[in-house]
Amino acid sequence: MLHIVNKSPGERSTLASCLAHARPGHCVLLIEDAVYAATKGHAAGAQVAKALGGGVKVYVLTPDLEARARAGAVAEGVVQVDYRGFVDLVTQNPRVQSWL
Amino acid sequence: MLHIVNKSPGERSTLASCLAHARPGHCVLLIEDAVYAATKGHAAGAQVAKALGGGVKVYVLTPDLEARARAGAVAEGVVQVDYRGFVDLVTQNPRVQSWL
Amino acid sequence: MKIGVMVNEGPYQHQSSDSAYLFCKAAIESGHQIERVFFYHDGVNNATKLTEPPQDDRNVVARWTKLAEEHGVDLVVCVAAALRRGIVEQNLAQGFRISGLGQLVESAIQSDRLVVFGD
Amino acid sequence: MKIGVMVNEGPYQHQSSDSAYLFCKAAIESGHQIERVFFYHDGVNNATKLTEPPQDDRNVVARWTKLAEEHGVDLVVCVAAALRRGIVEQNLAQGFRISGLGQLVESAIQSDRLVVFGD
Amino acid sequence: MDEAGTVKKFLFVNRKAPYGSVYALEGLEVVLISAAFDQDVGLAFLDDGVYQLAKGQNPKGIETKNFSPTYRALEGYDIEKLYVERESLEARGLTEGDLLVDVQVLGAAEMAALMDEMDVMISF
Amino acid sequence: MDEAGTVKKFLFVNRKAPYGSVYALEGLEVVLISAAFDQDVGLAFLDDGVYQLAKGQNPKGIETKNFSPTYRALEGYDIEKLYVERESLEARGLTEGDLLVDVQVLGAAEMAALMDEMDVMISF
Numbered sequence: 171m172l173h174i175v176n177k178s179p180g181e182r183s184t185l186a187s188c189l190a191h192a193r194p195g196h197c198v199l200l201i202e203d204a205v206y207a208a209t210k211g212h213a214a215g216a217q218v219a220k221a222l223g224g225g226v227k228v229y230v231l232t233p234d235l236e237a238r239a240r241a242g243a244v245a246e247g248v249v250q251v252d253y254r255g256f257v258d259l260v261t262q263n264p265r266v267q268s269w270l
Numbered sequence: 271m272l273h274i275v276n277k278s279p280g281e282r283s284t285l286a287s288c289l290a291h292a293r294p295g296h297c298v299l300l301i302e303d304a305v306y307a308a309t310k311g312h313a314a315g316a317q318v319a320k321a322l323g324g325g326v327k328v329y330v331l332t333p334d335l336e337a338r339a340r341a342g343a344v345a346e347g348v349v350q351v352d353y354r355g356f357v358d359l360v361t362q363n364p365r366v367q368s369w370l
Numbered sequence: 371m372k373i374g375v376m377v378n379e380g381p382y383q384h385q386s387s388d389s390a391y392l393f394c395k396a397a398i399e400s401g402h403q404i405e406r407v408f409f410y411h412d413g414v415n416n417a418t419k420l421t422e423p424p425q426d427d428r429n430v431v432a433r434w435t436k437l438a439e440e441h442g443v444d445l446v447v448c449v450a451a452a453l454r455r456g457i458v459e460q461n462l463a464q465g466f467r468i469s470g471l472g473q474l475v476e477s478a479i480q481s482d483r484l485v486v487f488g489d
Numbered sequence: 490m491k492i493g494v495m496v497n498e499g500p501y502q503h504q505s506s507d508s509a510y511l512f513c514k515a516a517i518e519s520g521h522q523i524e525r526v527f528f529y530h531d532g533v534n535n536a537t538k539l540t541e542p543p544q545d546d547r548n549v550v551a552r553w554t555k556l557a558e559e560h561g562v563d564l565v566v567c568v569a570a571a572l573r574r575g576i577v578e579q580n581l582a583q584g585f586r587i588s589g590l591g592q593l594v595e596s597a598i599q600s601d602r603l604v605v606f607g608d
Numbered sequence: 609m610d611e612a613g614t615v616k617k618f619l620f621v622n623r624k625a626p627y628g629s630v631y632a633l634e635g636l637e638v639v640l641i642s643a644a645f646d647q648d649v650g651l652a653f654l655d656d657g658v659y660q661l662a663k664g665q666n667p668k669g670i671e672t673k674n675f676s677p678t679y680r681a682l683e684g685y686d687i688e689k690l691y692v693e694r695e696s697l698e699a700r701g702l703t704e705g706d707l708l709v710d711v712q713v714l715g716a717a718e719m720a721a722l723m724d725e726m727d728v729m730i731s732f
Numbered sequence: 733m734d735e736a737g738t739v740k741k742f743l744f745v746n747r748k749a750p751y752g753s754v755y756a757l758e759g760l761e762v763v764l765i766s767a768a769f770d771q772d773v774g775l776a777f778l779d780d781g782v783y784q785l786a787k788g789q790n791p792k793g794i795e796t797k798n799f800s801p802t803y804r805a806l807e808g809y810d811i812e813k814l815y816v817e818r819e820s821l822e823a824r825g826l827t828e829g830d831l832l833v834d835v836q837v838l839g840a841a842e843m844a845a846l847m848d849e850m851d852v853m854i855s856f
Contacts, residue, residue, distance in 0.1 A: 171724055174604070176508070178749055180780045180824065182282055187623065187655050190695075191720040202504045203752030206783065211825015233511070233793025237751045239786040243825070252793075253515035260602050261490050261521065267729040268605040270497070270623070270631075271848055274485070276389070278625055280656045280700065287747065287779050290819075291844040302385045303628030306659065311701015333392075333669025337627045339662040343701070352669075353396035360483050361371050361402065367853040368486040370378070370747070370755075376854070378755075380499070382573050382630050383531045388670060411758055412502045415534065418575030427673050431575075451758060454501050456537035456550075461580060471765040478852045479738050479769065486855055495730070501754050507794060530634055546797050570634060590641040597728045598614050598645065605731055 171196045172263035176270075178203040179214035188269040189217055194225030199251070199259055201231040208248040209240045222247040231256060271296045272363035276370075278303040279314035288369040289317055294325030299351070299359055301331040308348040309340045322347040331356060373397055374481035375407045376474065378488030380415030381430035382423070387416050390487040391433055398441050405481060406444040407434070408474040409466075411488070414452040417445070419463035431463050438465030446473045492516055493600035494526045495593060497607030499534030500549035501542070506535050509606040510552055517560050524600060525563040526553070527593040528585075530607070533571040536564070538582035550582050557584030565592045616727035617648045622657035624732060626676070627667055632660045633675050635732030640678075643685035650689035650726075651682075653711070654719060658696045663708040679709050693719050740851035741772045746781035748856060750800070751791055756784045757799050759856030764802075767809035774813035774850075775806075777835070778820045778843060785816065787832040803833050817843050 173192055179185040185200075185207050192198055198221065200208050207214040208230040222228055232250045235241040244250060251259065260266055273292055279285040285300075285307050292298055298321065300308050307314040308330040322328055332350045335341040344350060351359065360366055375394060379386040394404045409416050421431050438445050445466040447457060452468055462468065478484045494513060498505040513523045528535050540550050557564050564585045566576060571587055581587065597603045620639050626632040642649050653661060665676040682690070690711040697703060697713070704713060714722065723729065744763050750756040766773050777785060789800040806814070814835040821827065821837070828837060838846065847853065 176505070176606075176752070178752070178780050180283060181748070183280060183655065184623075190716050191723060193720055193724060201508060203749045203780070206749065206780070206824065209825060213823040215825075233791075234751070237789060237791035237794050237796065238749065238783060239788035239790070239830075242788075253511050254519055256512060257492075257516045257519050257521065260492065260516075260604055265724075265726055265729065266602055266604055267621070267723060268607065268731050270605065270607040270731045276386070276487075276628070278628070278656050281624070283779065284747075290840050291847060293844055293848060301389055303625045303656070306625065306656070306700065309701060313699040315701075333667075334627070337665060337667035337670050337672065338625070338659060339664035339666070339706075342664075353392050354400055356393060357373075357397045357400050357402065360373065360397075360485055365848075365850055365853065366483055366485055367745070367847065368488065368855050370486065370488040370855045378856075380531060380534075380574065384630075385628050385670070388672065392670065410762075411754060412499060412531070415499075415574065420575035420577050420580060422572040422575075422577075424569075424573075427573075428671050450543075450761060453541040454543075454546075455499065455534065456539035456541075456580065458539050458541075461539060461575065471762055472768065474762060475766045475769050475771070478742065478854070479740055479771065484852050484854070488855070503754075504752050504794070507796065511794065529638075530630060547795050569637060590638055591644065593638060594642045594645050594647070597618070597730070598616055598647065603728050603730065607731070 172259050172266045173198045174268045175200055175204040176202040179207045184269040185214065186217065189221045192221060192226045197227045197229060197259055197263055199229045199256065201234055205230050205234045205238060205240060208245050209243040210245050215245055218245060229259060272359050272366045273298045274368045275300055275304040276302040279307045284369040285314060286317065289321045292321060292326045297327045297329060297359055297363055299329045299356065301334055305330050305334045305338060305340060308345050309343040310345050315345055318345060329359060371402045372405055372481045373402055374477035374484040375404060376484060376486045377407060377409050377413040377416060378411040380412040384489050386487040386489060387430055394437060404443050406446055406477045408477055409447045410451055414447045414455055414457045417447045417457050417463055417466040418461050420461050435463055435465040490521045491524055491600045492521055493596035493603040494523060495603060495605045496526060496528050496532040496535060497530040499531040503608050505606040505608060506549055512604065513556060523562050525565055525596045527596055528566045529570055533566045533574055533576045536566045536576050536582055536585040537580050539580050554582055554584040615648055617725060618642060618728045619650050619652055619723060619726045621652045621729055621731040622660055623655040625656040625659045627672060631732040636675060636678055639687060640685060643687055649687050650691060652691045652719065654693040654696045658692055658700060658702060661707040661709060663706055676708060691719065691722060739772055741849065742766060742852045743774050743776055743847060743850045745776045745853055745855040746784055747779045749780040749783045751794065751796060755856040760799060760802055763811060764809060767811055773811050774815060776815045776843065778817035782816055782820045782824060782826060785831040785833060787830055800832060815843065815846060
């Protein structure tokens with residue numbers, strides 16, 4: 171299953187809600203303002219690390235990171251993808267949920 | 271000073287940010303989805319109680335409470351106002367800030 | 371007292387526009403003056419005359435027009451935000467006018483208070 | 490693979506519409522089929538032909554029209570949401586059509602995936 | 609391709625409070641339409657979405673339509689799977705008794721397992 | 733009434749990240765216009781608003797205009813009061829060195845005191 175999150179954890183609760191429902195083996199893709207959650211030193215780091223430790227795969231959309239000047243600060247264990255990679259995640263996972 | 275908050279603390283961080291900047295004697299008015307913060311048993315109750323204890327006055331807009339079926343569950347120390355009361359808060363305070 | 375109002379969201383999607391309208395109405399009833407309502411960001415979408423909400427729901431646009439007509443409230447739509455979103459003279463509802471951002475700053479200077487309604 | 494897309498926010502105010510467009514483009518480049526993009530909530534505002542964004546910015550509406558023309562993507566605007574917000578035949582951009590919510594459910598049934606972009 | 613016989617598992621995921629935004633109301637409109645397609649339809653209410661089901665809503669003072677009775681009408685459309693997350697209720701000081709319809713209360717882990725069985729999830 | 737001589741203290745409060753929504757960009761447009769009115773103008777950046785000032789923004793991949801150089805141009809409009817909240821930087825793993833303009837870093841309490849001296853606060 172692919173979970174998509176698009177809001178910053180500094181502004182909204184969607185990331186927390188998503189991670190509370192992501193199961194081992196699931197993929198979580200951070201896009202738009204959610205990419206901040208995957209950056210080093212961010213207060214949400216512990217949440218993301220816990221998800222990674224629990225077997226959840228975390229991806230982040232590179233063009234959104236670059237727009238926000240955070241491409242050089244991606245936290246360990248998080249995988250960068252471009253839009254093609256976004257499409258691959260959608261097709262490789264049997265179901266998709268956007269956390270809005 | 272009057273602070274206006276309109277989003278639910280279950281969804282956004284605006285209430286927390288507002289309360290971190292409200293000083294003793296300030297007024298905080300909860301409208302729209304923010305009214306939930308002023309209801310009994312809500313997880314945000316401790317935040318609101320702390321603000322009240324610190325000398326911040328907390329108001330909640332009754333029509334928004336009624337719409338959401340929460341008029342009967344207002345937490346202790348929080349004062350209900352109608353739209354006229356909203357206007358009075360705006361005119362009685364020398365400055366107004368909406369936390370968006 | 372003179373109160374300026376700013377509306378940053380469109381009709382229906384968010385409650386901001388409803389809250390702003392009900393606030394204006396109450397302020398006028400309390401004897402205050404709402405000189406201007408400035409519509410910015412998606413707030414410019416309050417000014418389209420093409421909306422047809424369901425019969426059993428409120429008509430957000432028509433309410434603003436009525437407020438302008440009955441109480442002389444100046445409804446100003448930001449031209450730059452409006453062009454981005456497709457609000458032009460062609461679909462502008464009665465009572466609204468399109469102008470520049472300077473009208474917002476002017477309103478903030480001339481009013482005793484400025485109240486912002488947004489998302 | 491057949492992918493359906495839903496867009497819930499208008500142009501410029503939120504990034505949703507941009508993300509949806511770039512996703513569609515990448516999906517098509519990867520050999521997948523975007524049968525339909527369904528515009529709901531404020532997403533219907535993507536369909537106005539009256540926008541005139543600044544010269545140095547992207548033209549969100551024109552991009553959707555181009556996608557429809559070049560790749561046969563069916564751009565469907567929800568009629569109920571559109572009426573509430575003032576999107577009607579009169580200001581509908583090329584490549585879009587107005588129809589019912591059933592088109593969204595149908596798209597979800599017929600596509601292998603449905604991806605939702607919103608606020 | 610003949611899709612006439614396709615039955616998919618739909619879950620409409622409601623995470624937002626009513627009235628503050630239109631998502632709850634317009635979301636419900638999609639749910640009602642979906643009933644015409646003979647699909648396997650469920651609704652999930654979590655986070656602030658649980659407030660959509662609060663008993664006693666009265667939006668007269670904000671001059672807005674009360675659409676909450678529609679949740680009671682869902683049964684008539686054969687939409688009977690309403691799932692509410694326990695943790696979301698508890699964090700808001702609500703109990704099942706505060707809700708205007710009968711629901712199935714699930715813990716977050718059960719909700720996650722439910723989502724993992726779906727074909728289509730639409731969030732509002 | 734002659735308002736020609738009125739000088740008010742304006743604070744534009746930026747709490748949202750850039751690109752995810754238009755508030756940062758359109759907020760900046762208001763700031764630029766305000767320069768023409770000879771007011772006492774300041775900008776506050778707190779919460780995700782601090783990201784607006786991040787050095788090295790490159791939105792080419794999302795096909796959006798990079799408006800961040802405009803923050804550097806504010807000085808030319810005599811807008812020199814840029815306040816950034818320390819707690820907001822720290823929670824995001826940022827330091828002053830990550831920002832594209834010179835700013836005054838304030839603690840939350842100092843920011844609250846500053847707000848308490850304003851005449852007009854506009855939030856984006």
